[in-house]
Amino acid sequence: MAAIAESRGEAPAIRNPGLVSMNTRPFLRFVKLPKLLAISLFLFMAVIPPLAVWVAGREIAVEALRTEARILAVVVSRVIGQSPTFWNLTPERLSHVIQGLTPKDCFIDISDIQGNIVLTSGDPPSRPVMSARRFLVDRDEPVGSLTVYGSLRGHLKDTLFTAIVSFAFSIAITVLLWKKILQIMRNAALRVQHGMQRFQMLTELSNDGYWETDADLRFIFLSGGMERIGIKKEVFGGMLITELPFGNTPGVRERLHHMLFAREVFRNLVVNLEIEGRSRWILVSGEPLFDERDAFLGYHGTATDITERKHGEEALRAANAYNRGLLEASVDPLVTISPDGKISDANKATENITGCPREEIIGTNFSSYFTDKAKAEAGYQRVFHDGFIREYGLTLLHKDGFTTPVVYNASLYKDESGEVAGVFAAVRDITERKKAEELRDEIERIVQHDLRSPAVAAITVARALAEDLNLGENERNLMVLLENSGQRMLDTLNQTLVLYKINTGSYKYVATEIDGVAIVREISRAFLLLPGFSKNRISIRVDGKDIQADASFCFFFCDPQLLRLALQNLIQNALEASDQNNEVIINLICNGNIKIEIYNKGAVPIEIRNTFFDKYVTFGKKSGTGIGTYSARIMIEAQGGSIAMQTSDETDETLITIHLPS
Known part of the structure; x- marks a missing residue:
């Protein structure tokens, strides 16, 4: 027919x-x-x-x-x-x-x-x-x-x-x-x-198509799935299967032609067809049909549109290439580790720091690249137990024998089913950090010995001379001024060292119970002895009430040195912002949450209100450095506290509030 x-x-x-x-x-x-x-x-x-x-x-x-x-x-x-x-x-x-x-x-x-x-x-x-x-x-x-x-x-x-x-x-x-x-x-x-x-x-x-040909390999049946793929009866009915509009799949037409005329079964053959101006990827399978006398009847088979899957695979390849680019762009060695402790992937930085090519690294034990293999293995196992590890110190061994100090950060990664697939680890070279730590230690030594010694000597001499009964009032005040100046110099050195420790992460907070009233009173007296603030007034209150000579107390836990340095900066700011006719009020709230409130006349300029506690922010001060409020915030937050500023142009007032953990 x-x-x-x-x-x-x-x-x-x-x-x-x-x-x-x-x-x-x-x-x-x-x-x-x-x-x-x-x-x-x-x-x-x-x-x-x-x-x-x-x-x-x-x-x-x-x-x-x-x-x-x-x-x-x-x-x-x-x-x-x-x-x-x-x-x-x-x-x-x-x-x-x-x-x-x-x-x-x-x-x-x-x-x-x-x-x-x-x-x-x-x-x-x-x-x-x-x-x-x-x-x-x-x-x-x-x-x-x-x-x-x-x-x-x-x-x-x-x-x-x-x-x-x-x-x-x-x-x-x-x-x-x-x-x-x-x-x-x-x-x-x-x-x-x-x-x-x-x-x-x-x-x-079905979304999959079913097709049949006669003995001449012409289409005699095309299902609805074939229609949805784009192979319509009106266009392709009666067409030879070898005359399909093949696209960019070199050799596929010849391979299909060979299998058809050899009466071979073919499965999952990927072909590209240009249908209605669109490129479609089709997965085709077929088998020959014979009657009871072994006479060839034709072919029947299935066709599946895998265009979206192809696009997904291309997108996945692009994403993998992009992710690979990110891995290779990292200056830190990055590795993935299988659950049995074998390295499954590594970037170029890993090759550089170990001296081994990527092909040799993959499949080796992660812990074998460190001087202390037991410690490296323990860190790796901790990731499986805790889910992550941070700043784990190790020493990496180059194949040529030299070592590199590193920190190891890692976390688990999971597959699509939620099962743990392995560990993603980043190893950071901390050679420069080590050098910075050595420099810090040297600076601390200089501060502690070369700079602190003269300041301590000045304070000691001033106190000794002040105790001499033969000094007059003016000479005694000069000795107090010398002592305060030496103390301020010592506090400045301490502040510099503390800020350095906080910024480098080496500061360790240790809380001590202190009397806040005593610290505030001591700082206030020292400021009022200075020539620039001798005519200013400071009012100290506890829970809103004036203190009674030396009978008022407010005990709480903090780092005394950090609190003293922070209060010195903030009280100095308040005195500088107020004129001599207005007093600075310092209120300590000890019932429940610990708060220290510092009131002063004078509103904060609008230009710096949003950045008041940022570094190097100052306005209208000839000798201002912009470090005082910044260092106060850093030192309060290092103790687990917080600090805030409120100011009003209507009342021309400013309120600094320090919150400390109770």
Whole structure:
């Protein structure tokens, strides 16, 4: 039909798949099997019983005839032995001898030794005939023979009756069996038809396409899934499968052509098709169809649109390339470690710090690259226990033998199912940090010894001279001023060192219980002795009430040195912002949450209100550095506290509030 349609310039008609389009050889053989079974059963039941009756009955009759022949031969042999003139007797007398011995419906003939018949008895039997022959003996010498003939007609009647009964019974059984077989075959056909209908329905509903070709490899069926892919009946119906609009898949057309004409099965063949101006990626599978005579019927198969998956794979490759670029751009060594402690990936920085190429690193033990392998292994196991590790100090060993101090940061990463896939680790070279720490230690040594010593000496001399009773009031005030100046110099050195420790992360907070009122009073007295603030006024309060000489207290925990330095900066700011006619109020709140409030007249300039506590922020001060409020914030926050500023142009006031942990 396809050839006729082609000769007319027509495309083969697109049809629905039926039973003939399936590989029907097994089913056709199944249909033939019941016929052979029914015929074999009929022949067995119709032929075997009569044949068995005939053979068994014939054997019984022949054996009975042989028994009669033996008996007659014995009797006649005795007569011959007793009558030497036996063979000279007349036939009538011989017949009289054996007449009483002849079985019913049998015929007997007696022959001499030469084979001449000398006597017969009885009527010849009707056909079919059976016979039994025995020798006659006289003194153990053969003198003749006796043959008994019988008829099998009666047995033949029994056999025919059995044949008739068997034939009738076999016909009845075969008819019943054939009806049952037909019912089974009809049900099987219905199930096959129902399965084909379900198959056709599924092919129409499925996103995957189902297709069939004829023996000329032209499309004769395209399911709804093929339509959704873009291979429509109106366009591709009757088209040769090798004429599909292949896109950018070199060699695929030739490979498909070879497999089709070799009648080979092909699976998961990825092809690119240009359909309706769009590039589509299709996953195609197919197998040849043959009839029961092994004649080629065509191909059938499936097609799946994997365009989105292809785009996803391309995006994934791009993302992997991007992620790889990020890994390689990192100056820190980065590795991924499998659950068994083996390195599964590494970047270029890892090659540089270990001296080993990436190919050699992958698959080796992570801990083998450190001087203390047990410590490295313990850190790795801690990641599995805690989920992460931070700033874990190790010493990395280069393959050439030199070492690098590093810190190890790592966390677990999981797969899509939420199972732990391994550890992602970053190793940072802290050689420069180590050098900075050494420099810090050197600076601290200089501060503690080279700079602190003169300041401490000045304070000590001033205190010793102030205790001299011969000093006048002015000289005594000068000594106090010298002591305060030395203390401020010492506090400045301490502040510089503390800020350095806080900023480098080496500061360790240790809380001590102190009396806040005593610290505030001491700082206030020191400021009021200075020439610039001698006319200012400071009011100290506890829970809003003025303190009573030395009888007021406010105890809480803090770092005394940090609190002193922070309050010095903030009180100095408040005194500088206020004129001499207005007092600075310092209120300590000790009920519940610990707070220190510093009030002063004068609003903070609007230009620096949002950045008041930032570094190097100052406004309107000729000698301002912008470090005071910044260092106060850093030192308060280092103790777990907080600091805030409120200012008002209407009241021309500023409030600094320090919150400390209770």
